[in-house]
Amino acid sequence: MGYVEKRGAYWRGRYKIEDGKYGTVSDATGAVVKFATKREAKQAADAEEVSVRRGEWRDPAPLGQETFGEYASRWYAAQDLAASTMQNYRRHIEEHLLPDFQDKALAGIVRTDVDIWEKKERAEYAASSVKTWRSTLHLILEDAIDEGLIASNPAARRRGRGKRAGRSRDRSPEKIVTDAVGILLAAERAALLSGRDDEFVAVVFKGFTGQRWAEVVGLETEFVRPRAFRVEWQLYELDTGELVRCPPKDDSYRTLDSPDWLSALVLDHIARAKPKPCPCHGKRYVFRGQGAPRTGGHHGAKLVDVARLAGVSTGTVSNVLNRPDRVAQATRAKVERAITELGFVRGGVASEYAPHWRRNGFGTWLFTPAVSGWYPKKAPQEARPVPILGEPWPGIPARGRGATGRADACWLPIAKGLTPHGLRHTHRTMMEDLGTEKVLMDERMGHIDGSVSARYAHVTIGMRQRLLLGLTERWEGALDVRRRMCPSSPVRVLDRMLRGDQ
Template sequence: MGYAEKRTGYYRGRYKVAPGKYGTVCDATGATIKFRTKRDAEKAANDEEAKVTGGTWRDPSAGRIAFGEYASRWYAAQDLAASTMQNYRRHIEEHLLPEFEEMYLAEMLRPEVDAWEKKEKEAGYAASSIKTWRGTLHLILEDAVDEGLITANPATKRRGRGKRAGRSRARGPEKVVTTPLGALLIAERAALLSGRDDEFVACILKPYTGARWGEIVGLETEFVRPGLVRIEWQLYELDTGELVRCPPKDDSYRNIDVPAWLSKLVSDHIARTAPTPCACHGRTYVFRGQGVARTGAPGAKLVDVARRAGVSKGTVSNVLNHPERVTEATRVRVEAAVADLGFVRNGMAQENAEHWRRNGFATWLFHPAADGWYPKKAPQEARPVPLLAEPWPGVPARGRNASGRAEACWLPIAKGITPHGLRHADRTWMEELGTEKVLMDERMGHIDGSVSARYSHVTQAMRDRLMAGLTLLWEAALDARLAMCPRSPVAVLDALLLERAQRNLGDDPKIISQISPRGLLETNQGPDSR
């Protein structure tokens, strides 16, 4: 039995913890409770001893460990994917330790956690981010509860308490998606900004497969097969800049059926670029990065001059190195393009990077293509992409005084869309086509744990209908782009438009030869997104 021990001016409760070992009744912080009467001390001591007998007793001193110390120990014990470990470390170091590092676990009560959350909101962080950080805190403290260090988890969110409104308070911004035509126009602009076809192929592959960014970057040539793309790996970019080759998110290994036209587009791209194994992983990837960010500061490339002059890159090279090999008219046209673009020989002599970087791709290629603006980046403010109007839809002006030499700028196609928004677009298109949910989940790499999903299975007829539907969307987008202008400065798109025009108008070379670069533009000045 417990007993009361008289002290100067108060009683304290004592109870048996183990043979020859006694404990003192303490509060949640481990401080001794001072009772006014002997009866109260005895009652509290008996209650604690009952907990010892019943196996629910917790050592009051267990919570006297600082959160920072416990969080470090907790993190070291985890053995998770590199991406998850990176996220946990970022949450702990940047948002939890600044507030709770020196606080004992037993002192971390719900009011303290709620006050921290309110402070993060006032600092301007998104509600979704704060929810994620609180989730990490809850996970850490839940393990502390399991270890008997604390009796309850103060980070547990009580349902419906402390809210001024309903679920709308934590509602994030609407995810921007685009149409098949919008995706085509964004892909064309991204290729114009990069000066090559790689970005066009990637920006078409993403919305028509629903693959994640890391899965596109980590797509290896051996997993591109006739009629399908196999998602086996992804490349995840850590804060250190290292790209880790790891399984796809949630182990969502899958085969994604692709229409014949898309399969040919990707296969032709691989044949054209002839990729070689990268130095970092020793694997051959479908897409490679760029060595220079397309911010408007670097000078024009050889391909820009060729597009401006309406000749091949080889002709431009001849003008620069062997002018006697070209006609006078061609030389004058190329030299005029060199002057217009501010082209400097060897000004862009740099090897391509092995892989894209998420931030660089989104900041300097995707967002300018979708919005028509370069973002704010010190020391430069946000600014429209400066364009030379010819050839249509305009090519980015580069080099010194690019803005001063600009003749036009792009209008937004889908303002605010992100690369991940193309994955949302794929799911939206499938919904519009009436695709069965079981097939959509398979393509997206999602798992439906409902009972009804157990009785639904993908059939070949479902796949065929989806491939036919995606083909119709693609052909409609090509026709709409063809109506804007029958040619494109992007070589791979130009070939696709020419092929589409031949199919629509017939194979008569006389008809095709009459299609001028601006032949249909002047009669199609409606609200096109350029």
């Protein structure tokens, strides 16, 4: 008689066709019928087996003849996952799997096809990326097995086969990290590149909390608490540019203890920025974006550059632009000459700041130049050093028309290759160096340790206090090092710290 198999949330019926050969109850197209109950599956399997014995059974539409492209489209439409995961799956399928497998029948894909595809991809992309794409292919084909469309998974890896490369086969590039001094210097440069304090606060905040980028961008003011920050939401940026407000990765809700100095830094920033509800989510976020790039590219002159060249305050430049009758003729003439010389294009008050950062804008044009000292390649320009005016130290980025000609220095690298996500690795490394207990490190990073020993480890007040004391000592040590380099800074918030005003 027929029998049944439990497959996740459904049952499927199986029946004997002949010795050593079994079939699965399928519809007219050859797709496996998914039964809601065990009894229904058993009845259908018995009916098929009776048909076999009477000689009335007919082989359904050949299984596995559906093309990979058709099945992948149907498979993707059936998924109900986080927006970020759906985006990644779509990218894997459309950009890396369909070009090679789209028109192949599922049953026609063999292990050799997968190996040839992987070898071709590895010649062009990082091994870690290709491994991820193969995992997606394996997942899709595994579900095809569950539906009875194919008998085995050609993307499954077999142990002990292929070239022996040991641990180096899937070795990823070295992850670059820095220390507290590196965080401070990178934060200062990022603020100089942006022309405001926001980036200084954000880089320091990320380096000393270890939050993910989307969690930093999605930090709402209501979750900034006395001596703590609550991770409740993130803003995940999709390929379409939409920022989706969703729970943190793997539901890693957590409360991060904060040293007094870091809480004061963030609270002072909020008081100064006075965040307003964003138009896209209606929430007040701690950090704002920079706004649309000015005419002439990302490196166009800013209001602060005009003020610096004219030797006046940014408020005076604003008055010249908006209320010229309030400014003395001589001062107005200096500002107007600076505007002409720099090629400054007025952005308007409403477009001064965007509601949120964009990953590419922050990482490519602020963070990477800050840590490497180089602007990236962007047609028609090649990669080039950040041109700076050497005084005051550590140098002011020269922007606008003739920037390279006006510059007299450039920055040395702080940690070339460091990325915004590398600050998360940096924070974990810093905690390791401070001797922080693993249970507290996992809590702070939003990681889950499923080991038996972790069930018996618990975070204590003493652990938290020791970590906060260690982070404070590292920060104060970084300030001392920076103070010895130069006792002042063009970045206002850092300058107050160096002078002991905060």
